[in-house]
Amino acid sequence: MLDDLEKFTKLKRRTRGAINIDPLQRGGILTPEAKEAVLEWADGYSICDFCTGAMDKIQNPPIKSFVHDALPEFLDIDEVRITHGAREGIFAAMHALCERGSCVVADGNAHYTTILAAELAGLKVEQTPVGGEPEYKVDPQGYNKTIEDVRSRGEKVDLAVLTYPDGNYGNLVDAKKVAQICHDLDVDLLLNGAYSVGRMDLSARDLGVDVIVGSGHKSMASCGPIGVLGATEECAKTIFRRSKLVPDKELELLGCTLRGAGILSMMASFPHVVERTKLWDDEVEKARWFASQIEPFGILLQGERPHNHDLMFFKSEVLYEISKTARKGRYFLYRELKKRKIFGIKPGLTRQFKLSTYLLSREDLQTVVDGLEEIIASYTRA
Ligand SMILES: *Cc1c(COP(=O)(O)O)cnc(C)c1O
Numbered sequence: 001m002l003d004d005l006e007k008f009t010k011l012k013r014r015t016r017g018a019i020n021i022d023p024l025q026r027g028g029i030l031t032p033e034a035k036e037a038v039l040e041w042a043d044g045y046s047i048c049d050f051c052t053g054a055m056d057k058i059q060n061p062p063i064k065s066f067v068h069d070a071l072p073e074f075l076d077i078d079e080v081r082i083t084h085g086a087r088e089g090i091f092a093a094m095h096a097l098c099e100r101g102s103c104v105v106a107d108g109n110a111h112y113t114t115i116l117a118a119e120l121a122g123l124k125v126e127q128t129p130v131g132g133e134p135e136y137k138v139d140p141q142g143y144n145k146t147i148e149d150v151r152s153r154g155e156k157v158d159l160a161v162l163t164y165p166d167g168n169y170g171n172l173v174d175a176k177k178v179a180q181i182c183h184d185l186d187v188d189l190l191l192n193g194a195y196s197v198g199r200m201d202l203s204a205r206d207l208g209v210d211v212i213v214g215s216g217h218k219s220m221a222s223c224g225p226i227g228v229l230g231a232t233e234e235c236a237k238t239i240f241r242r243s244k245l246v247p248d249k250e251l252e253l254l255g256c257t258l259r260g261a262g263i264l265s266m267m268a269s270f271p272h273v274v275e276r277t278k279l280w281d282d283e284v285e286k287a288r289w290f291a292s293q294i295e296p297f298g299i300l301l302q303g304e305r306p307h308n309h310d311l312m313f314f315k316s317e318v319l320y321e322i323s324k325t326a327r328k329g330r331y332f333l334y335r336e337l338k339k340r341k342i343f344g345i346k347p348g349l350t351r352q353f354k355l356s357t358y359l360l361s362r363e364d365l366q367t368v369v370d371g372l373e374e375i376i377a378s379y380t381r382a
Pocket of ligand 1: 217
């Protein structure tokens with residue numbers, strides 16, 4: 001093995017230049033400034049040239065001002081720190097705020113990382129009910145009932161989680177209402193904004209949430225893994241508490257989190273990210289337009305209607321039927337799209353799949369619409 005190491009150095013990305021509709025990837029594409037920053041700061045521990053003991057206090061590059069001024073204003077919350085991703089932020093908050101053995105209440109559409117974070121933090125999870133197809137909605141009142149149910153079993157609830165939007169259907173639950181319900185029951189609410197922080201104009205204060213989490217590589221045009229974790233002053237006291245043994249380090253973050261180019265990419269993209277959140281309504285409009293273009297082919301949008309996010313889940317019996325007899329079977333769709341330089345629907349999926357229209361031009365989206373129409377026509381004509 002060690003005599004054939006060349007392959008590890010030839011790392012061309014084959015999807016370069018393609019139209020990418022993968023929801024996971026749309027919001028993480030770097031700005032030219034961020035790409036430059038990554039190259040400049042690629043060496044390990046590069047940001048520590050002028051460190052005085054805490055990563056978030058570094059003034060050159062201007063991490064201190066980014067973390068303590070820009071990000072709190074952007075999220076409209078008291079304190080923010082950088083994490084390695086949304087999941088690490090969720091874990092840190094759960095680990096810090098919840099008593100071991102207690103129960104976290106999450107929405108029924110919560111991401112698997114919420115479940116894992118709870119498990120690792122030694123917590124149980126109870127999820128609120130989800131409405132039926134095709135909308136799969138979460139009713140804020142579900143928090144009321146679920147928290148009461150858990151408490152009536154004699155268990156403690158210290159934290160609730162709302163996935164905003166969820167990563168499957170792109171549904172946006174009324175977060176204000178959920179926050180009110182949770183606060184009436186004396187439970188803090190964490191908003192998982194992996195798909196919203198960096199896309200939508202959000203105010204944690206307006207929504208009334210106590211903790212907010214974002215994913216840099218998913219929605220903030222950053223080279224990951226990186227995320228943001230914001231908290232109200234009260235929650236921040238606990239989450240960002242200092243170590244007893246090494247008093248100048250924040251314990252929950254193990255001292256320092258991002259120690260290299262990732263945070264520079266987030267900073268360099270930040271002006272663009274701030275601007276793009278102001279154009280969110282156009283993105284929603286475009287997503288709705290795209291869905292309306294492909295639904296007539298028998299590719300049907302699931303989740304909320306009208307839809308309020310670029311992340312969209314579709315079901316298609318037409319594509320599924322084709323896959324039963326197509327030469328490449330269920331891989332036909334992936335191959336046909338690849339021929340047209342369109343990537344992002346997982347290989348092998350036909351009956352249901354997710355895609356995103358985020359920051360794609362109408363022209364590129366028209367190419368996707370035309371491609372799907374052509375593919376379906378060519379397989380159903382025979
Ligand atoms: C992608 C995603 C995550 C995980 O984000 P990371 O930053 O990779 O940890 C968590 N929650 C939701 C809803 C997601 O879509």
